[in-house]
Structures are given as C-alpha cells and as structure tokens.
Amino acid sequence: MTPKIMIILGSGSDIAIAEKSMKILEKLEIPYSLKIASAxxxxxxxxxxxxxxxxxxxxxxxxxxxxxxxxxxxxxxxTPRPVIGVPVDVKTGGVDALESIVQMPYPSPIATVGIDRGDNAAILAAQFIGLHDDEIRQKIINLRKNYALKVKNSNEEIIQKIE
Amino acid sequence: MTPKIMIILGSGSDIAIAEKSMKILEKLEIPYSLKIASAxxxxxxxxxxxxxxxxxxxxxxxxxxxxxxxxxxxxxxxTPRPVIGVPVDVKTGGVDALESIVQMPYPSPIATVGIDRGDNAAILAAQFIGLHDDEIRQKIINLRKNYALKVKNSNEEIIQKIE
Amino acid sequence: MTPKIMIILGSGSDIAIAEKSMKILEKLEIPYSLKIASAxxxxxxxxxxxxxxxxxxxxxxxxxxxxxxxxxxxxxxxTPRPVIGVPVDVKTGGVDALESIVQMPYPSPIATVGIDRGDNAAILAAQFIGLHDDEIRQKIINLRKNYALKVKNSNEEIIQKIE
Amino acid sequence: MTPKIMIILGSGSDIAIAEKSMKILEKLEIPYSLKIASAxxxxxxxxxxxxxxxxxxxxxxxxxxxxxxxxxxxxxxxTPRPVIGVPVDVKTGGVDALESIVQMPYPSPIATVGIDRGDNAAILAAQFIGLHDDEIRQKIINLRKNYALKVKNSNEEIIQKIE
Amino acid sequence: MTPKIMIILGSGSDIAIAEKSMKILEKLEIPYSLKIASAxxxxxxxxxxxxxxxxxxxxxxxxxxxxxxxxxxxxxxxTPRPVIGVPVDVKTGGVDALESIVQMPYPSPIATVGIDRGDNAAILAAQFIGLHDDEIRQKIINLRKNYALKVKNSNEEIIQKIE
Amino acid sequence: MTPKIMIILGSGSDIAIAEKSMKILEKLEIPYSLKIASAxxxxxxxxxxxxxxxxxxxxxxxxxxxxxxxxxxxxxxxTPRPVIGVPVDVKTGGVDALESIVQMPYPSPIATVGIDRGDNAAILAAQFIGLHDDEIRQKIINLRKNYALKVKNSNEEIIQKIE
Amino acid sequence: MTPKIMIILGSGSDIAIAEKSMKILEKLEIPYSLKIASAxxxxxxxxxxxxxxxxxxxxxxxxxxxxxxxxxxxxxxxTPRPVIGVPVDVKTGGVDALESIVQMPYPSPIATVGIDRGDNAAILAAQFIGLHDDEIRQKIINLRKNYALKVKNSNEEIIQKIE
Amino acid sequence: MTPKIMIILGSGSDIAIAEKSMKILEKLEIPYSLKIASAxxxxxxxxxxxxxxxxxxxxxxxxxxxxxxxxxxxxxxxTPRPVIGVPVDVKTGGVDALESIVQMPYPSPIATVGIDRGDNAAILAAQFIGLHDDEIRQKIINLRKNYALKVKNSNEEIIQKIE
Known part of the structure; x- marks a missing residue:
C-alpha cells in the first residue's frame, strides 16, 4: 500500500523512539515508510x-x-504538508531538542509533541489524516475508548486490591 | 460560512495572541470561530x-x-480532531505554559507551536485542512512563496544599502 | 468508615507516589479512597x-x-474543596509537572507540594482536616514531635560514632 | 473580629503581592491580620x-x-496549622523563590501557589476554612460562579465584536 | 575586494546583532559580505x-x-569551511537559540559564541583567518592590546574618582 | 580540642557530603563538631x-x-559568624538547593559553594580561620601546592602514556 | 588606612554592583580598595x-x-585568602554568571552570594574579618540589629495603616 | 611531527572526552599534543x-x-590563536560548563561546541587549519562524505529490515 506517513530519523540511534510511532501506526493500519536522513x-x-x-x-x-x-x-x-516533531532526550533531559523543534519562526510551524513521544506523534498524524478519512478517524476514536477503558479498569483492579 | 477552525482562549487577556491567528486565517480566507472558555x-x-x-x-x-x-x-x-496548542508568555518567559502543553501523555497529543506563536498555529491548522482541500493547500504554498520572496527582497535591500 | 480524603492518580504508573501518601494516612488513621482517572x-x-x-x-x-x-x-x-497537587518526576526531573500544577490562574489554586512528595501531600491534607478535627490535629503534632525526636536521636548516634 | 488568617511578608517590598490576598479576603469577609517578619x-x-x-x-x-x-x-x-507559600518574582523570574518554597522535605509541607499569586493564596486559605465554615464555603462557590460568568460574558462580548 | 567572511542573517529583524560583527570587521579591515537567508x-x-x-x-x-x-x-x-553561530535573544532569554546552535551532532560543529555576541563572532572569524594571514593576526593582537589598555585606564579613572 | 568549625546536616541522609568536609578538616588538623538539626x-x-x-x-x-x-x-x-552553605543534589540536579541557599537577601549572606562540594566548604572555612591563624593558612597553601603538583604530575603521566 | 578588602570589577559596566559593596563597607568603616581587571x-x-x-x-x-x-x-x-564572588545579571537573568562562579572545583572555592548582591558580599567580607577583629564583629551585630529593628518598625507602620 | 593542535584538560577525570578528540585527530592525521592544566x-x-x-x-x-x-x-x-571549548557534563547536565564557556565577553570569544563533544572540537580545529592546508581540508571533506554515506547506508539497512 502507498504510505501516507513518512517517519524520518535524524540518526539510527533514535530508532527506539521511531518504533513507538511504528507500533501505533501498525495498530491503526496506516501505511508508512521509514527513512534515516540527517539535516x-x-x-x-x-x-x-x-x-x-x-x-x-x-x-x-x-x-x-x-x-x-x-x-x-x-x-x-x-513540503507544504504538516510536519510533526519528536524531540529525543540525548542531553539536558531533551530540553535542547524540544526548544530546537518547537520554537520555529513564522510561517514554518512544527507540530511538536512531548520528549521521546513517538507514540503521540503517530496519534497526531492519524488525527490529521482522519480529517478526511472516516475509517482512520473511527480507529482513533476506538483506540482512545479502549485506552480510557483500560484506565477505568486499572482503577477497579486497584480498588479491589486495597479493599 | 461554516467555520472550519475554532480558536479557544483560556482568558480574554490572551487576545493579542489570538489576533495573530485570526489575521492569518483571514488572509487564507478560512472561516473560524472564536471562543473564550477556561479549563x-x-x-x-x-x-x-x-x-x-x-x-x-x-x-x-x-x-x-x-x-x-x-x-x-x-x-x-x-474531540478526536487535532488540537493545536499555543503557549503564552505570562510568567517564566512562557516556559511554564510550553511544558504544560507539549508534555502530554499517550494517547492525547497536542500539536504544540512556539511561545506566543498564534501566527504559526493558523498556518499549521491550514496545513491540516489542506490535506483534503486543494484550494487551501495552494494558498499556503502561495503564502510561503510570498514570504520567501520577502526574505529574498529584504536581502537585496540590505545589499544595496551597504554597497 | 467514610473516606475524608480522595487520592486520584493520573496513571497507574504513579502508584509508588500514592503509596507514600497512603502510608502516612494510615499512620494518622484517616480514612481515604484511591482512584485512577486521567484528565x-x-x-x-x-x-x-x-x-x-x-x-x-x-x-x-x-x-x-x-x-x-x-x-x-x-x-x-x-469541587470547592481544597485540592493538593503532587508533581511526579517522569521527564525533565519533574519540573514540567511542577510548573503544570503550581502555576494555576485565579481563582483556581492548587496546594502544590514538592516533586514526588506523596508523603507531604498526606500531611498537608491532614492539616486541613485538623482545622476542625482536634484528634487529627493532635496526631499531626505527635507525628511531627516523633520525627523531631528522630532527628535529634540520629544526631546523638552520629556524635557517639565520631567521638 | 478575631482574625482567622495571618499574612506574613518577608519584606515590606512585597506588599503589592499581599494586597492581592487582602483584596480577596475582604471580598470574602474573612478577618485577617498582616505582619512583616523576616526568617x-x-x-x-x-x-x-x-x-x-x-x-x-x-x-x-x-x-x-x-x-x-x-x-x-x-x-x-x-505551627501545626497549614501554611500557604507565595513565591515572589524578584530575580530569575521567581523560579528561585518557587523552588525554595515548594521543595520542602517530609513532614513539613507548604501549600505552594503560583509565582506572585497572592490572590490564589487567599482563595486557598478560604477553602481550608470552608471545610468547617459553611458560610465561607458558600462564598467561595459564589465567587467562582461569578468569575465563571464573567468568563462566559467576556466570550459573548468578543463574539459580538467580531460578527 | 573579495570578501573573506560571509555574514548570513536568518531574518532582517536580527540586523542589530549583525552590525556588531560588521563594526569589528571594518575596524580590522577584513572584507565581508552580508546576506539574509532563512533555513x-x-x-x-x-x-x-x-x-x-x-x-x-x-x-x-x-x-x-x-x-x-x-x-x-x-x-x-x-560547506567544509568553519561556521560561527550567534544565538539571538528573541524568547526565553536566548537560551532556545543557544541550545539550537551549540548542541550540533558529529561531525557538524558550529563554533558558537555568546547570546547576541555579534562582536565576538567577528573576532573569532578574524582569528581563523589570522592562522595564515599575519597582518590580520597582528591586527587582532593590537585590538586586544588596546582593549586591555582601555580596561587598565578605566581602572585608573575610577581610582582617581574615589580617592 | 575546642572545635573551631561546626558542620550541621539538615538530614542524616546527607552524611556523605559531610564526610567530604570532615576528611579535609582532618587533613588540615582543624577541630570540628558535627550536628544534625533540621530548620x-x-x-x-x-x-x-x-x-x-x-x-x-x-x-x-x-x-x-x-x-x-x-x-x-x-x-x-x-550567629554573626560566617556561614558556608553546601547545596545537596536530591532533586532537579541540586539546582533547587543551590537557589535556596545562594539567593539570600540583605544583610544575611551565605558563602555558597558548588553542588555537593563538602570538600570546598572545608577549604573555605579553613581560609576564614587562616585570616588570623598563620599555621592553618600555611597548611592551606601547602595543600594547594600539593594538589597543583598532583595536577602537574598527572600531566606527565599522560604524556608518557601517549608518547 | 591600609585597605583590608579589595573589590575587583571584571568590567567598568558593573560599577553599580560594586557601589552596593562600597556603601556597606563605608558604613562599617572598613578600608577597601577598588580595581578593574578582567580575567x-x-x-x-x-x-x-x-x-x-x-x-x-x-x-x-x-x-x-x-x-x-x-x-x-x-x-x-x-591568593590563599578567601574570595567572594558576586554574579551580575547581564544575560539569562544572571544564571550564567552564578553557575560560572559557584560551581568551582576542589580545592578552589568561591564564597558565592546572590545575583547582583554587592551588599551581601560586603557583609560576608566583614564577617570574615570579624573573626579576629572584635570591633568589626560588633559593628556587624549592630548593623543587623538595626536592620531587624527596621523590619519590626515597618511592621508597626503597616499595622497602623490598615487598622 | 610538530603538533598543530594542543588539547588541554582541566582535570585528568575528563580524559574520556579528550579521547574523542584524539581519535578524530588521528583519523585526520593531524599532529597534536595533550596537556593537563587547571585554570x-x-x-x-x-x-x-x-x-x-x-x-x-x-x-x-x-x-x-x-x-x-x-x-x-x-x-x-x-594566545591570539582560536580556542575551542568543550563543556563536560559533571553536574546539572553540563549546563553549568556550557554557560561558563560560551558566554565570554568581548573581545575574547571561545568557539564552543556541544556538551561532551570532544569529537566535534577536533573537526572544528581541523576546519580552522584547513583554511590554509588543502590536504587537511580534503580529509574533512572525505570524512564528512564517508559519514554521510554511512547515514545513507544505515537507511538502506533499516528499510531492508522492515520490508
């Protein structure tokens, strides 16, 4: 299938963060490609x-x-397409990468997510595509519902334990 | 026209940042609505x-x-729709707001832009819509081309001045 | 017994910080309930x-x-009841969570304690209740006295060692 | 009337922050006293x-x-009574004061509010007293309702302006 | 004369910092060119x-x-030529720009100078060229001697004033 | 012998930092006492x-x-005597403790040393006493000379290794 | 009179901070000299x-x-004499200067005071000399008593105003 | 061969960072000397x-x-020669060293590289020398080409793995 999302890594050493993205995109069945290329x-x-x-x-x-x-x-x-940025924690707790990505000048925004949050980058990308792809939007809604259910269930498990 | 983008302000005192967004959206002719509502x-x-x-x-x-x-x-x-966050500089140079917005947990990303960057929030929103709206995508491409031209021209003006 | 304090965790992964609160509340014999619920x-x-x-x-x-x-x-x-916030150190040494909790606007204060300080959250909650519950207030006074005594005793133990 | 709240200033130069507290306490009709005393x-x-x-x-x-x-x-x-701390921005954007107040060790919590937030300190103090004083609790509920109304109204005013 | 140094500004709004560089290069009589071009x-x-x-x-x-x-x-x-980076203070006291410039990965160093230090960028550039251009090296030595003399003289002026 | 220096620990858990001070004071043969007492x-x-x-x-x-x-x-x-402060790294890399100690208001200075630098606190204390005690001043001069020699020797060892 | 304290300024532009020191030393009648010399x-x-x-x-x-x-x-x-460091706020709120001064390695401590605190540097210097000079020690005790009295009086003035 | 570059370590404990520089300089066959000397x-x-x-x-x-x-x-x-500074991460994530090196005043720049980046210091030094030494310049161009090739190849390896 033609990929809809391209993940680009600045360095092969950041692969663990990319894998967080890939895992979510596979769960949402959104085709993607992966590249390594340094600015x-x-x-x-x-x-x-x-x-x-x-x-x-x-x-x-x-x-x-x-x-x-x-x-x-x-x-x-x-590219005129939206770009999502994931700051990786290599030094200074990742604050250097965060500020290097988020503080972009006009008119060149980067949709920045949290430090090391490859998973959220994938969710965000899916949300963009979900604007015109009802199936993907529905999948995100389901993924979020399931996660909310998981939070609620973890709740009950703890209550049982301490009572 | 039915608005495609909703700008929500946490407080009326942040209106100057919203106006940066509104100015761009009007330039791109994308209908929007504006609300004030505090979390x-x-x-x-x-x-x-x-x-x-x-x-x-x-x-x-x-x-x-x-x-x-x-x-x-x-x-x-x-909402399952993408959300863009604009941190406003009120205290600590805006770093408190930046960290409060960008560090969202899974699976709830915020597409964060730079401190006080209402303008870039509008560009980013337009890019999302441009994924399925060719006219808007073309407008962003034009806006960027014009801005690039402006950069190049400012260049020539300076060269003339110092020569 | 009807709980007087409700501890809410944003995520099951923060349970170790909640256990610090629970340990103190049990020592003070203040009934509490524990929930997991994500904002x-x-x-x-x-x-x-x-x-x-x-x-x-x-x-x-x-x-x-x-x-x-x-x-x-x-x-x-x-709720109009007082709310205590405990920032947890997940990234950036917990400074992101601290600023996200303490910098609340008017008129919505959070009584913020130190990073990972579930224990102090429990003490503070007990102090609030102690305003109208003499028994609990007395228990805090005793807990503090015992802790002060422990500090003084650790003192003597060290003096003995080095003399 | 006997004061229920004591505001202590570390220095006369921080009086503007104390006045934010005093204004709210007067609105809530909670008697207080004001002192200057340096640690x-x-x-x-x-x-x-x-x-x-x-x-x-x-x-x-x-x-x-x-x-x-x-x-x-x-x-x-x-004192075994709860203590609220207000960090004041004198240097480093107030981050020095924030960390000096919020990072208290066990078992000596300070209920810390945002930088320069004398107003929120007063709200928080009122919430503590409201635990056993129904009249004050009702006043906070009203104050918050009025403020919420003000937010909603500011909303309508803006919508009128831009339509 | 053929320029030996090229100053590139990311934005026309940073011209004041470039002028600090230009003033020094003119004092050292090193030909340069000035461009505006955004990454x-x-x-x-x-x-x-x-x-x-x-x-x-x-x-x-x-x-x-x-x-x-x-x-x-x-x-x-x-370019394989050495590149000097000058972080400009626009937001967060210039710390965002500093970290965006200095934290470059291998093998792409930027010779970073202090925040807003266009003057030092010019000195550093002259030092590089001075490695093979004796005249320029001598000019830097003289500039530094004169500045040292100025420091020593300001010393004497103050001593006279307070005696 | 009557102690000239008193080391006070805020908590028994900081003993490793105190031991750095004690080791130096013993080397300099300056009598001291050690206490634990929490502010x-x-x-x-x-x-x-x-x-x-x-x-x-x-x-x-x-x-x-x-x-x-x-x-x-x-x-x-x-006390009117000089007080040396040693910030300990417990959270936020010790920056919280550093700012809590060094940012003292007039007229209550703390002679602050680096994070976890119990050793430098001892040197500094000895320097104060050395103002009127020639023997101690001479011991510091010797300690510094020996340390400088150690630096020089480590130099030679490395040169031998790589040649 | 022979100066007991030497104030050295890194740059003539920091003279306002030195004047805070000078004012206190003159009040304490401790002779000093002032120099400008850059490291x-x-x-x-x-x-x-x-x-x-x-x-x-x-x-x-x-x-x-x-x-x-x-x-x-x-x-x-x-010098084997104690050295007091005063970080001056030029950029980054003075945090750059603070870290450059306080984080000294063994065995070269700097007795660091708060950002821009020339006044506290003078008090600290006087405390060192007061270790062997009873007259100066007495003067510091008096200065502190007067300042404490001033704090107490400012207290009374405020109480009068609000009653 | 006469060394062209001198690496100076402030302390023997920073040798690992120096070895990163040495490894690159040996690859580029640029003679260097190594010293330990503390400021x-x-x-x-x-x-x-x-x-x-x-x-x-x-x-x-x-x-x-x-x-x-x-x-x-x-x-x-x-020296009038260019000086490269490498901040080492000992405390506060190396931010203390970074600010101590990069924030130099006029006219004394340090060409600062990233935290712990001994490798980039060597590249930068080679670039300076490459201004007049064509052989070294060519070696840097080759080293960069090889590294770029390595990035491209790592790319292909990953694509093969996931396809």
Missing part, C-alpha cells in the same frame, strides 16, 4: 526524500531528532 | 463548545493559554 | 468521581500526576 | 508571632517571600 | 549562497539567528 | 546549637542541605 | 594586583562579574 | 604552556572542562 550530514537526501515523498502522496511527515534537532524544520522547508 | 473556571463550557463544535464540523481546534496551560489538553479530551 | 483520557470519569466524592463528604482531594500534569487542575474545576 | 533578620519575631497567632486562633498562615524564600518554611516550623 | 523559508537560497560563497573564496561563515536557530547548522551542511 | 523539624535545636556554638567559640558554621535548603539561612539567623 | 583581557593585571594585594595585607577579595564570570576564580588562583 | 589550581602552568605552545606553532587550542569551566577562557587570555 546536517545529508541535507540533499532530506530534500530529495521530502520532495519525492510529497509528490508520491505522503500526507504527514514525522521528524525524530535529539540535540540541536533541526530535522523537523529541514523537512518543513521542503 | 479551570468553566470546564463544562469547554466540554460543551468542543463537543458542539466537533459535531458542527470544526476540523481543527486551537487552544491558547498561559501559565499552567491546560486548555489545549482539556479540548483534546473531548 | 485527558477519562475526563468524564474525573468529573464524576470528583462531584460524587464532594457530595459524599470528601474534604480534601490529592491529585498525583507527571508530565503535562493537568489532573489536580481538572479536579479543582469540579 | 533571616528577625527569626525570633517569626517564632513569636506564629506561636501567638496559633494560640490566638489563627487557622491558616500565608507566607509571602522572594529570592531564597524561607519564610513559609520558617512559619511551618512553629 | 526554513528559503532553504535553497541558503544552499546556493553558501556553495557559491565557498567557491568564491569565503573562508568563514557567520550565521546569526534566534528561536529554533537552525541557520548556522544549515550553512555547515553545505 | 523545619527542629528549629529550636538549630537555634540552640548555633547560639551555644557561637558562645563556645565556633568561628565558622557549615550548613549542608538539599531540596528547599533553608538550614544555612537558619544558622545565619542566629 | 580574559588583562590576566596579568589580575595576577599582579592579587599577588601585590595579598602581600600588602588584603584579607578578603571580592570579585564582581557577569556572563562567563571567571574573575573570582582567577583571583582565587593567586 | 584554578595551576594558573601559571596554563599560562606557560599556552605561551610556549603559541610560540612553538600551535595553531588551535582545545580546552576541555566541566563545572565552572574557566579553562578555555584562561587559554584565550594568553
């Missing part, structure tokens, strides 16, 4: 895969990076 | 307008709040 | 248990949460 | 007024201080 | 002027940017 | 031992504490 | 005046500096 | 080796230090 070390590769991806129908890009995390901004420079 | 002082109002808005066809919500900025998260609790 | 994933559950709890005579609520820690604020939105 | 410069005065205040029936203490803000902790050392 | 809004322009500049003999690039300050990193992606 | 849990004990210590000839006090670290300030409130 | 721009001048000052009987050095504030550490490198 | 404990040694090194033809100095990291600044005080 600083392979800028032309970033340019190429983003332009190609946009042309090939990628709807949302997810950029995952730590430290001076420029990858999401570099993606946004080459 | 802490009028939680049922937040719940009501978000559920009603979702049912009435709002595609994207923008929550603007400072301090312990819970509004975007409170919006996300009642 | 973002089960907002109606938060609303329901807080309103029911308030009606059933809960005097103090303790909200325990990490990251974008909105739970204490969400509790405060539905 | 570092007049420790015996702090000790004396806190012990005397406790004996005279003060139910809640509010300590207001900036910088290395030890005053709320110093108050707590001499 | 996010005109990425191809950055690419073009950096590649052209490198080919035309630019020895050192100075990138000046605030917020999510990716410009110096974007420059470094297209 | 919040045993305020009268702090008062008592500081007043008694001052009367008994203690020249310098060292206060060691983490979190909302009020102990050094509490010591300073009861 | 980076005039290192040999720092070395020279510190060694000469130590030989001439200076008992305490006060180093006042902002930004990467190395001056107090540079002074400490050349 | 605070052996200031005259720093002075001596920097002046001697400059006279002996050292082109670039790399200063590696943690905490109150004054070493790079101390090196810069004695």
């Amino acid at each position: 600083h070390r392979t800028p032309d590769l970033v340019r190429e895969i983003v332009i190609q991806g946009t042309n090939a129908g990628i709807e949302v890009f997810i950029g995952i990076a730590g430290l001076a995390a420029h990858l999401p901004g570099a993606i946004a420079a080459y | 802490h002082r009028t939680p049922d109002l937040v719940r009501e307008i978000v559920i009603q808005g979702t049912n009435a066809g709002i595609e994207v919500f923008i929550g603007i709040a400072g301090l312990a900025a819970h509004l975007p998260g409170a919006i996300a609790a009642y | 973002h994933r089960t907002p109606d559950l938060v609303r329901e248990i807080v309103i029911q709890g308030t009606n059933a005579g809960i005097e103090v609520f303790i909200g325990i949460a990490g990251l974008a820690a909105h739970l204490p604020g969400a509790i405060a939105a539905y | 570092h410069r007049t420790p015996d005065l702090v000790r004396e007024i806190v012990i005397q205040g406790t004996n005279a029936g003060i139910e809640v203490f509010i300590g207001i201080a900036g910088l290395a803000a030890h005053l709320p902790g110093a108050i707590a050392a001499y | 996010h809004r005109t990425p191809d322009l950055v690419r073009e002027i950096v590649i052209q500049g490198t080919n035309a003999g630019i020895e050192v690039f100075i990138g000046i940017a605030g917020l999510a300050a990716h410009l110096p990193g974007a420059i470094a992606a297209y | 919040h849990r045993t305020p009268d004990l702090v008062r008592e031992i500081v007043i008694q210590g001052t009367n008994a000839g203690i020249e310098v006090f060292i206060g060691i504490a983490g979190l909302a670290a009020h102990l050094p300030g509490a010591i300073a409130a009861y | 980076h721009r005039t290192p040999d001048l720092v070395r020279e005046i510190v060694i000469q000052g130590t030989n001439a009987g200076i008992e305490v050095f006060i180093g006042i500096a902002g930004l990467a504030a190395h001056l107090p550490g540079a002074i400490a490198a050349y | 605070h404990r052996t200031p005259d040694l720093v002075r001596e080796i920097v002046i001697q090194g400059t006279n002996a033809g050292i082109e670039v100095f790399i200063g590696i230090a943690g905490l109150a990291a004054h070493l790079p600044g101390a090196i810069a005080a004695y």
